[in-house]
Amino acid sequence: MKNKSLMVVSIAFLFCLTSSVALTMAQCPRCDGTGELVCPYCDGEGEITVQEGAPCERCEGSGTLEPVVIQKSRSAWLNDGKISVQISYENRESINTYGRVTAAVEVKDNTYASTSPRTLFPANEVIQVSLTIDGVSSEDYNTLQAQQVFSTNITLEAENVPCPYCSGTGLTPATIECPQCDGTGFIECPECNGLGVEGGERNADLDIGGTTYGVVAVAVVAGVVTAAYVFVKKKGLKEEDLRKMPAGEFQNWVLKRLAGKSSSPSDSRVGIDGYALDGQPVSIKQETDVGRNAIENFAAAIGRRNARKGTIIAFGFGAxxxxxxxxxxxxxxFDIQMITVKELIENRNSLI
Ligand SMILES: [Zn+2]
Ligand SMILES: [Zn+2]
Ligand SMILES: [Zn+2]
Incomplete structure (x- = not known):
């Protein structure tokens, strides 16, 4: 009786341990099991600033700007048969520009004009532009003299300058939705393919070298109880009887319990003693202290038979x-289920 309850406790302990170990180890360390990472492209902001993402508002995308050059003052006077004109300009841009100034005077039906050579307007400076209008007929000159006051038409044709706001590119920075995370600020964890479980799906290629890790924690524990074993009601053998049984007879008893079938000699050589009802390999150990090596050898055998699951039966398992x-x-x-002989005996009625 004492042994029995000890066994139950140890089995329970075994399962608890299994589940906690499996769950802790399975969690993807990179994303702490969340399956997602803060998007590294936008630092989780969901939007990024693209350097040349939008047309420059100042130059409407042209990359050039008509400079702001202000006429500060002007004066015109008659001078020895000619008209002298002086204009001061202030270039309010932070960039030099060039331009030509034209001054024109109308007298009756005639227009007299003069245009400056290409002139530099230095950035943020005031300059004087002087013009002399000649060729005025003596009649018109006399008319102007008689008027004393006349109007002068002055125009400046300034050359466009590279837009200082966009450095002439016509484009300015713009904030757009992050294309990497579609604006969510998170990306799928590449370590676990978004599953939150170490290794994700990459174990599908069965890398025996151990570089891939395939753990879907859920399945590990669940499988123990829900296994599709059909237990056959048959003679009430005790654990003690089974320990003493010849090896072959013991194997047959186990396989009957599992409604399985025995394996071929070549299977036996790699450590597969039979197959369960669902076709998964079974290893049968008539031992009380089956340890890690036996489990790993069985895992290798499972791999050789291209199976994904297997069941190992023993009287007991080492820590x-x-x-x-x-x-x-x-x-x-691989999902390896560890089932004790005691469970096979006791569960004979519950899982039929
Ligand atoms: Zn611009
Ligand atoms: Zn992003
Ligand atoms: Zn992850």
């Missing part, structure tokens, strides 16, 4: 057996 099981899951993605 390190769980590590072997977790490693099989982590490294190869």
């Amino acid at each position: 390190d057996a769980i590590r072997g099981r977790v490693r099989a899951k982590m490294s190869y993605g």
Whole structure:
């Protein structure tokens, strides 16, 4: 009786341990199991600033700007048969520009004009432009003299300058939705393919080298209880009887319990003693202290038969057996179920 309850406690302990170990190890360390990372492209902002993302508002995308050159003052006077004109300009841009100034005077039906050579208007400076209008007929000159006051038409044709706001590119920075995360600020964790579980789906290629880790934590524990075993009601053998049984007979008893079938000699050589009802390999150990090595050897056998799951039956398992099981899951993605003979006996009615 004492042994029995001890066994139950240890089995319960075994399962608890299994589940906690599996869950802790399975969580993807990169994303802490969330399956997503803060988007590195936008630092989680969901939007990024593109240097040349929009047309410059100042130059409407042209890249050039008509400079702001202000006429500050002007004066015109008659001078020895000619008209002298002087204009001061202030270039309010922070960039030099060039331009030509034209001054024109109308007298009756005639227009007299003069245009300056290409003139520099230095950035943020006031300059004087002087013009002399000649060729005025003596009649018109006399008319102007008689008027004393006349109007002068002055125009400045300034050359466009590279837009200082966009450095002449016509484009300015713009904030757009981050294309990497579609504005969510998060990306799928590449380590676990968004599953939140170490290794994600990458174990699908069964890298025996151990570089991939395949653990879907959910399955590990759940599988123990929900296994599709059909237990056959048959003679009330006790654990003690089974321990003493010849090896072959013991194997047959187990396979009957699992409604399985025996394996071929070549299967036996790699450590597969039979197949369960669902076709998964079964390893049968008539031992009380099955450890990590046995589990790992069985995992290798499962791999050779291209199976994904397997069941190992024994009277008991050593503490390190769980590590072997977790490693099989982590490294190869195999689900190995550990079932004790005691469970086979006791559950004969419950899982039919
Ligand atoms: Zn611009
Ligand atoms: Zn982003
Ligand atoms: Zn992850």
